[in-house]
Amino acid sequence: MDSIQSWINQSKNKNLDLSSKKYLLTKAYKFIIKNKLETPIHLSSIAYEFYNLNDSINFFSINKVAVETSLKLNNDYALGDSYWNFATYYAAKENNQKAYKYFNNAFKSFNKGNFKFEMARVLFGMAKIKGEYKDYNHSEILNIKSIKLLKELKNHKFLFTGYVHLARLQEDIKEYDKALNYYEKAKKHLKKLKKIPVKFNFIENNIANIYIEKEKYSIALKFYEKNLAKEITKIHLARVLDNRAFCKLQMKDTLNVKKDFFHALHIRDSLNNKTGILMSKIRISDYYSYMKDTINAIQYAKEANLLAEELKNGRDYLTSLKQLSNLDKKNSKKYLDRYIQYNDSLITVERKAQNKFTRIEFETDEHIEEKERLGQQLIWIIGGSISIILISTLLYFLRVQKVRNEKLQLEADQQKANEEVYVLTLQQQAKLEEERVKERNRISAELHDGILGKLFGTRVNLGFLGMQMNTDTQEKQQAYLDELQSIEKEIREVSHKLSDNFNDANINFTTIIKQLLSDKSVIGQFTTHFKSDDTIVWNDISEVTKANVYRIIQEALQNIIKHAKAKNVTLAFSNENEKLVIQITDDGVGFDTKKSRKGIGIKNINSRVAKLLGNVSFTSEPNKGTHLQIKIPIT
Known part of the structure; x- marks a missing residue:
């Protein structure tokens, strides 16, 4: 896992060439596939890096695998991240319907896991798309939801961008004071950043634009000057120069206005910023119109019209048509009719788009509800099946337990009977041993009291007879008496041995x-x-x-x-x-x-x-x- 993340991180090194970056990402992806690793978040990260390298083929194929793996593993975060990748891709391609669909899917996934930062970011993406199609109410709602989450997280960077977008929405519906209020809130969060990115140094320009709409040109001019005094990007420099020149033109101050307009156009042309070029040409047309140079005014208005059509920029296409209808008196009706027709179609398209976004949300919710219903149904089926299995298992277990208990009872009864038999055997052996001891004691007593007594009497009688015998006979008699005494001693010893240690029943x-x-x-x-x-x-x-x-x-x-x-x-x-x-x-x-x-x-x-x-x-x-x-x- 560490190796995969290391290869992904290395691919982000700006010093590496394109082929080296792709090699590292491909290596990481092949390692996951070869080892059958189920790491959808790594797959999503690899896909996103391919997107950054403008490799849409690898991006699509790998991100699709990331989505499939995430669904398989029920990994809400990785699934949301993968959907977010698709949303980012389609938003860049200005395929806003698909972008909105994937933003919505991403939000649903992140919401399941309560991933607040990610929820806030995709809500913001959805709000921007809604705003582009002039669905200001829903755009504002989504944006506010995003801001609430970011406030919990105290993420000042994205709170800044959220309030800026809210201000632009208010500007579009001509709520200029509300817009200025949101810009002030944005500035407060900007000041809380440890280091302000150069790309964020645009807020004075936006505030100045509002003051132009309010026809407070002097205040607007001060904000443009304030913005130009800061470190800003080249693309934003062109924007501020263009806006400042337009502001001066409204003040009827033409000093250096043409110079600023063409300077801005030159910068935008060098950056191939076609949207910026379009705006420059519209503004230059206005400048030539003010200077009564109708030929140049018409020329730049036509160029702007063609470029707007190419870029499918409805707002500026209408602006250029309006310019041409005012400038080209000969073809004024033609341009005006086209303006009315296109404006009506644009309103219809915007409404259809709004309805489609609503339908996407509805269908997604409906799909989720249906999925939940089927899931609930499946749970009931599984639950019922498990219940039946459990009841059957319980009945079987009770039956087995009953048989086992009966067997155990039988064994216990048998053991008890065996012990009783053994106790009886032990008692019988004890009784036999006791009788054996008694018999040995009786024999011992018989030998000691009976036979020894008789032998002693016999030996005494023989002693008396010896007084009547001669010397030789007496000697023989004495030998027999000694033999008898020895026999008595042996019998006595046998008697004692029989009686010794056998009196104790233990x-x-x-x-x-x-x-x-x-x-x-x-x-x-x-x-x-x-x-x-x-x-x-x-x-x-x-x-x-x-x-x-x-x-x-x-x-x-x-x-x-x-x-x-x-x-x-x-x-x-x-x-x-x-x-x-x-x-x-x-x-x-x-x-x-x-x-x-x-x-x-x-x-x-x-x-x-x-x-x-x-x-x-x-x-x-x-x-x-x-x-x-x-x-x-x-x-």
Whole structure:
């Protein structure tokens, strides 16, 4: 984008020749087309620069693309700018109907986006065209609308030109005092400019022209002199010299009048300013008429008439016809009839033009209304279709949601049933383990109290019998007694081992967990380490909690088997402030907790822990294993 704007800016360099400027603009345009860039404002800018280079072919083709792209993207500013380009082109070609149409289109686009400066400028363009066709009322209305916008923007430069145009409109309808008032307002805004452009140094000339119409020639002459004292353009110099000479002529002061008239004509001729040349010839004809030089007066009047016809300048064409009817007595009627005929046709043309401009506005508004109506209709159709789709989607969603809820309810009921079955299994295992412990304690008691007692009695009786035996027999007897005592000791040790650590019913749950660790270690090919805090009273913990703890550990071990590639796994139970703390640690591959996405296993663990009103935390790093910590209230 920056490159495109850079090429456009470079093309404005006054030091470049025409071909270099066109090359840069073509380069920018081809870059947009090649890269399929949708930048209508750049296209509009490129087209306008081609217009400035008098390349109407490229101007038209590129500006057309700018309009199409703007419409496609709904870019109101670029669309308005593109229409403004066409309006400027047709205004320069004096095709005012087309110019007005595009000014109007540009205004509609700028108005949509509330682009106030651009709105003011195109309104001014429309006002000028209306004024040229003597539709003074509408021209004034458009001009005032433009001025209101420019006042908001505090744009003194264009406020100056706006008030100047308002003054000229008042001058045309002979409201000279209003015209002078508007010129004073224009001057105030001119003074607010930091630097006044030379081309703006014309206002004294315009004020002087009004005083001529008011027949206050002395005041007019002072304003002409005042204007000539300023730095002005050559074209304006010719205008002021011509007007000053005409003013003097009205004062019947012919000193240097002819010189000024021909000086002005020479300047205009050197600039090929045909409109100015036309005015000079009309004024020179007046001069020769005043000097009673009828031949020269008729000659310049005829030249002015032909040039006015060529330029299609109706006002000056009528003026030259009027001059000829007064000067050429022989052909006076012919010129007068032509004057009346042309004046009538001119009035008709102006009225038709005014009507056409009104029709352009009406048709544009009607087109916009129709477009809006169709747009509204389309919105209703689209809205209705979307509503039907939304309702259908909602019904489908409700149906799917109902099925999903039923499925979830079924799964929940199944899970609840599974947990109940598991709790019953756990209770049954606990009962079996309890019975097993009782049986072992009974066997231990039987060995200790029964068999050991009998052996002790037998050993005592044998001791008494030894008193009646001889020495050799007593020695053998003593050996047997020692053997019996050794047997008693072994039986006692077996009895104690059977009874040790099996009086606590807490062994039931940890035994199951140990068995789970053992089973999973075979599948996962890792070594397990188990630690349990003796202060945990498992009998005080509900069966539902123990069932969920079992499932949590089972899920965690399953995740280790699937993902961790661990060699060692440690499970530890501890009691911390009436909370059961479960810690599972592995030395596997680990994972990045920030990037890793939570799988079903982790979600299940979180769900179960939340159900138990606990909390869970994962700590892991790549290649540094994983640590899982769960805290659950002991209930």
